[in-house]
Amino acid sequence: MEKVLEVKDLHVTFSTYGGEVKAVRGVTFDLHRGETLAIVGESGCGKSVTSQSIMRLIPSPPGRIASGSVLFKGKDLTKIKEREMRTIRGSDISMIFQDPMTALNPTLTVGKQLVEGIIQHNGSTQQAAKKKALEMLTLVGIPDPEIRFKNYPHEFSGGMRQRIVIAMALVCEPEVLIADEPTTALDVTIQAQILDLFKDIQKKTNVSIILITHDLGVVAQVADRVAVMYAGKIVEAGTRRDIFYKPQHPYTKGLLQSVPRLDLDGADLIPIIGSPPDLFSPPVGCPFTARCDYAMEVCDRAYPFKTHLTNEHHVDCWLQDERAQKMLASIK
Amino acid sequence: MFQYIMKRLIAMVITLWFIITLTFFLMHSIPGSPFNEERATSEAVQRNLESFYNLDKPLYVQYGSYLKSVVTLDFGPSIKKPSQSVNDMLGRGFPVSFELGIVTLLVAVFSGITLGVIAALRHNGFLDYFAMSIAVLGISIPNFVLATFLIQQLAVKVEIFPVATWSSPMHMVLPTLALATGPMAIIARLTRSSMLEVLTQDYIRTARAKGLSPVKIVFRHALRNALLPVVTVLGTLAASILTGTFVIEKIFAIPGMGKYFVESINTRDYPVIMGTTVFYSAILIIMLFLVDIAYGILDPRIKLHKKEGS
Amino acid sequence: MELKKQNDSNIAPDIPDDWFTPKNKDQEEAEAVVRPSLSYWHDAWKRLLKNKLAMTGFLFLIALTIMAIFGPMMSPHSGSQQSLANQNLPPSSEFWFGTDELGRDVFTRVWQGAQVSLFVGLAAALIDFAIGVAYGGIAGYKGGRTDNFMMRIVEILYGLPYLLVVILISVVMGPGLFTIIFALSITGWVGMARIVRGQVLQIKNYEFVLASKTFGTKTGRIIRRNLLPNTMGPIIVQMTLTVPSAIFAEAFLSFLGLGIQPPLASWGSMANDALSTILTGHWWRLFFPALFISLTMFSFNVLGDGLQDALDPKLRR
Numbered sequence: 018m019e020k021v022l023e024v025k026d027l028h029v030t031f032s033t034y035g036g037e038v039k040a041v042r043g044v045t046f047d048l049h050r051g052e053t054l055a056i057v058g059e060s061g062c063g064k065s066v067t068s069q070s071i072m073r074l075i076p077s078p079p080g081r082i083a084s085g086s087v088l089f090k091g092k093d094l095t096k097i098k099e100r101e102m103r104t105i106r107g108s109d110i111s112m113i114f115q116d117p118m119t120a121l122n123p124t125l126t127v128g129k130q131l132v133e134g135i136i137q138h139n140g141s142t143q144q145a146a147k148k149k150a151l152e153m154l155t156l157v158g159i160p161d162p163e164i165r166f167k168n169y170p171h172e173f174s175g176g177m178r179q180r181i182v183i184a185m186a187l188v189c190e191p192e193v194l195i196a197d198e199p200t201t202a203l204d205v206t207i208q209a210q211i212l213d214l215f216k217d218i219q220k221k222t223n224v225s226i227i228l229i230t231h232d233l234g235v236v237a238q239v240a241d242r243v244a245v246m247y248a249g250k251i252v253e254a255g256t257r258r259d260i261f262y263k264p265q266h267p268y269t270k271g272l273l274q275s276v277p278r279l280d281l282d283g284a285d286l287i288p289i290i291g292s293p294p295d296l297f298s299p300p301v302g303c304p305f306t307a308r309c310d311y312a313m314e315v316c317d318r319a320y321p322f323k324t325h326l327t328n329e330h331h332v333d334c335w336l337q338d339e340r341a342q343k344m345l346a347s348i349k
Numbered sequence: 350m351f352q353y354i355m356k357r358l359i360a361m362v363i364t365l366w367f368i369i370t371l372t373f374f375l376m377h378s379i380p381g382s383p384f385n386e387e388r389a390t391s392e393a394v395q396r397n398l399e400s401f402y403n404l405d406k407p408l409y410v411q412y413g414s415y416l417k418s419v420v421t422l423d424f425g426p427s428i429k430k431p432s433q434s435v436n437d438m439l440g441r442g443f444p445v446s447f448e449l450g451i452v453t454l455l456v457a458v459f460s461g462i463t464l465g466v467i468a469a470l471r472h473n474g475f476l477d478y479f480a481m482s483i484a485v486l487g488i489s490i491p492n493f494v495l496a497t498f499l500i501q502q503l504a505v506k507v508e509i510f511p512v513a514t515w516s517s518p519m520h521m522v523l524p525t526l527a528l529a530t531g532p533m534a535i536i537a538r539l540t541r542s543s544m545l546e547v548l549t550q551d552y553i554r555t556a557r558a559k560g561l562s563p564v565k566i567v568f569r570h571a572l573r574n575a576l577l578p579v580v581t582v583l584g585t586l587a588a589s590i591l592t593g594t595f596v597i598e599k600i601f602a603i604p605g606m607g608k609y610f611v612e613s614i615n616t617r618d619y620p621v622i623m624g625t626t627v628f629y630s631a632i633l634i635i636m637l638f639l640v641d642i643a644y645g646i647l648d649p650r651i652k653l654h655k656k657e658g659s
Numbered sequence: 660m661e662l663k664k665q666n667d668s669n670i671a672p673d674i675p676d677d678w679f680t681p682k683n684k685d686q687e688e689a690e691a692v693v694r695p696s697l698s699y700w701h702d703a704w705k706r707l708l709k710n711k712l713a714m715t716g717f718l719f720l721i722a723l724t725i726m727a728i729f730g731p732m733m734s735p736h737s738g739s740q741q742s743l744a745n746q747n748l749p750p751s752s753e754f755w756f757g758t759d760e761l762g763r764d765v766f767t768r769v770w771q772g773a774q775v776s777l778f779v780g781l782a783a784a785l786i787d788f789a790i791g792v793a794y795g796g797i798a799g800y801k802g803g804r805t806d807n808f809m810m811r812i813v814e815i816l817y818g819l820p821y822l823l824v825v826i827l828i829s830v831v832m833g834p835g836l837f838t839i840i841f842a843l844s845i846t847g848w849v850g851m852a853r854i855v856r857g858q859v860l861q862i863k864n865y866e867f868v869l870a871s872k873t874f875g876t877k878t879g880r881i882i883r884r885n886l887l888p889n890t891m892g893p894i895i896v897q898m899t900l901t902v903p904s905a906i907f908a909e910a911f912l913s914f915l916g917l918g919i920q921p922p923l924a925s926w927g928s929m930a931n932d933a934l935s936t937i938l939t940g941h942w943w944r945l946f947f948p949a950l951f952i953s954l955t956m957f958s959f960n961v962l963g964d965g966l967q968d969a970l971d972p973k974l975r976r
Contacts, residue, residue, distance in 0.1 A: 074554060074557055074558060103560045103561075104560060105560070106557070106560035107560035111559070112558040114551055114554065119551035119552065120554075122555075124649060125570070125573075133561065133565070134559040134560070137562075182555070185559070186558075312681070312682040313679050314680050315674060316682060322671050324669060338671050339669050344680065364819070367815055367819075368819060372827060376831070486957070488956070488960050489903075489953050489954075491911070491952055493910075493911075493914050497930075592822040596914055596915070614826065614915065615916055626823055626827060630819070630823065633820045
């Protein structure tokens with residue numbers, strides 16, 4: 018499969034009063050053409066920072082891409098000039114943010130906000146841009162686009178605004194769409210509509226989507242592949258089947274057990290106790306050790322090696338070491 | 350929108366009426382007649398004077414006729430300079446004061462916004478600290494101190510600018526500078542903080558994600574939203590500039606309304622005090638009204654909010 | 660660090676076997692909150708201490724207060740004693756800040772002026788605080804029609820040109836210290852009332868207040884534990900900024916001849932008396948009062964800014 022985007026060993030740090038926060042600590046993944054890659058994890062695990070770093074949108078200062086590379090069309094996005102990066106943003110790679118209520122400028126009509134991106138990247142005339150924008154509004158399912166074009170954001174409902182945000186992101190026909198929690202702020206019924214819209218658009222445009230979410234329900238609906246992030250690292254990744262049916266990392270298992278399921282009794286909901294480590298001084302070993310039921314001495318002393326179970330499925334966990342298997346067997 | 354304007358208009362008239370009434374009764378609560386302290390006048394002359402100024406009638410009659418004269422924009426004659434009417438003084442003083450005030454306001458607004466935007470865009474950089482040092486100094490130094498300092502340095506020590514009066518553009522430089530610095534500092538600080546806040550908003554991130562250039566982001570997306578709070582203080586700023594003109598006109602001997610007002614205070618010339626106060630208040634209240642309307646135009650959310658509310 | 664499956668055995672090199680034993684762990688470790696939590700006020704105070712400019716202002720104000728009390732005693736000359744022999748003397752070892760046109764000691768008069776200015780500023784701030792908090796608190800807490808009515812009044816007062824009203828009242832009541840404070844407070848409390856009402860209104864609907872209401876917490880306790888701590892920040896900031904504007908207003912009035920009357924001196928009246936020195940060159944008569952007005956306003960402003968930053972819960976890190 019064709020790789021559209023390659024992220025290699027990405028490190029992102031934020032300098033604050035308290036010291037350096039290492040928000041992303043060596044993230045590596047590929048994105049293939051036309052697929053949806055979901056990055057899941059709890060708040061503060063670095064998933065949003067990762068996605069914003071790809072676009073070079075992290076506030077800087079205090080944020081900084083410390084090392085690593087993001088390859089897109091043979092270019093390393095972390096190295097190119099800001100001016101060149103601007104031609105990529107919104108045109109080749111675009112982004113949708115969590116809260117549609119605040120993502121649109123309240124004092125400009127949605128039409129103006131849609132058109133400015135097209136004019137910026139395609140250099141088209143006002144009229145051509147407007148035509149394109151209207152098409153896009155129709156595509157994302159806004160009724161009466163001609164009239165709505167002149168409305169201000171506050172005149173739309175939350176779901177409609179998110180559709181406009183999506184239209185804005187797709188208006189220049191990008192190859193990669195990064196959606197950061199696109200449905201979190203919406204009602205459940207609207208969520209389903211928006212997810213359907215994503216699938217629909219992907220079919221029509223063959224865009225590759227990176228979907229950032231903490232909601233495994235959303236992942237199950239749209240993702241082709243899944244990367245599980247914890248404390249700034251991808252601890253497990255694989256196809257949707259791998260992650261849902263053959264989870265290896267205790268954290269992934271924990272996430273799956275904490276999702277309500279219709280086919281199981283509610284009593285089976287098991288929360289993951291505790292909270293993620295402080296990224297001011299991340300632990301030497303596996304960051305999940307403190308919350309892990311299977312923690313071993315080794316877990317605190319060294320970060321686990323990456324084990325490839327299949328071509329797609331890999332996991333960072335000491336339990337993969339044969340000695341751990343023996344030890345577990347002996348306990349039982 | 351129309352309803353909104355009407356509502357503001359009614360509020361404006363009420364405030365104005367309140368001021369007229371307050372002024373009137375305050376002036377009349379002062380014990381004694383304004384003529385008593387003057388050099389000995391005979392009883393008959395005094396009575397004549399009092400009847401000329403309507404002072405012998407009952408209070409409510411005086412109030413009624415005063416209201417009427419205000420509505421017809423006739424503030425009557427001065428007590429101390431009977432040959433002059435208050436209207437004459439306003440007519441002579443207002444154009445000068447207006448010029449000073451408007452020039453000051455424009456200078457303050459433009460330089461303040463520029464300083465504030467630069468400071469916000471260079472947040473925590475050298476230019477930020479520089480601009481904000483100017484702003485804190487501008488707020489801390491009273492305009493009469495600044496005015497005298499400017500005269501001493503730039504008119505007396507080094508004779509770049511003329512010392513006083515109001516006859517050429519060169520004469521306008523020092524008074525405008527002295528008067529504009531404070532409001533400029535306030536605007537600069539407000540613009541900076543509101544700009545900083547706006548720059549962290551999600552829609553700015555959206556604009557960045559679209560690949561817009563920083564210039565476009567600042568001018569199309571940030572500035573308009575950042576200036577909304579600045580617009581709201583323009584009314585109060587106009588008030589402070591206006592009261593500032595009293596002092597500045599006194600120091601620079603500029604023949605404006607402020608000078609007449611200060612003189613009338615010192616000589617207790619009640620019709621002039623009353624007339625000028627009402628006139629000043631009217632200007633300020635109209636300013637506040639215009640600011641409200643401007644705000645309604647700049648922020649599209651206002652209209653809908655009012656429609657829903659009514 | 661990658662390990663590929665080699666010959667179907669998956670063993671990490673360089674890791675001793677005995678590390679693969681279950682870890683002894685206690686529940687607390689997983690639950691431990693990593694960063695120590697600081698109380699709001701403690702945290703705010705720490706942040707204020709870090710703000711050098713605000714602390715400079717704070718220290719200057721303390722020094723000024725001390726000098727306002729003890730300054731006049733330090734000089735052998737009284738501030739009201741006139742002496743024709745000592746007219747307009749420049750600063751010297753005898754008269755540290757020089758003398759004015761009546762031969763009075765500027766040094767003593769500057770500190771007497773400080774007393775007046777600080778008194779006016781503090782009195783105005785305290786009166787504003789008392790009226791504003793009560794009025795705004797009631798309006799915000801009661802809400803509904805009461806609030807509507809009370810805020811209409813405030814709106815009208817807010818529309819009044821503040822210094823004009825102060826001038827009018829001073830004209831009517833005759834100039835003096837009491838008049839100034841009265842005139843300043845008559846319109847000054849409006850700003851405080853609006854702030855307090857806004858805060859109360861906002862916080863009243865916060866989830867945590869609703870939460871304590873649903874738990875059946877008493878009104879008094881809600882006000883004490885929830886509303887007050889959360890409104891104190893903006894109130895303190897507003898008070899810090901009221902002081903310099905009152906000091907400025909006093910100076911302004913005195914400058915127009917409506918302020919403090921002789922033999923009392925204030926910085927404003929001293930500056931007014933010294934206006935002619937622009938031309939005569941007796942700079943010290945204007946310089947010292949002007950310097951101290953500016954420094955005091957500066958100090959209050961930077962302290963207010965610092966407090967605003969320190970007390971803003973949104974800025975906690």
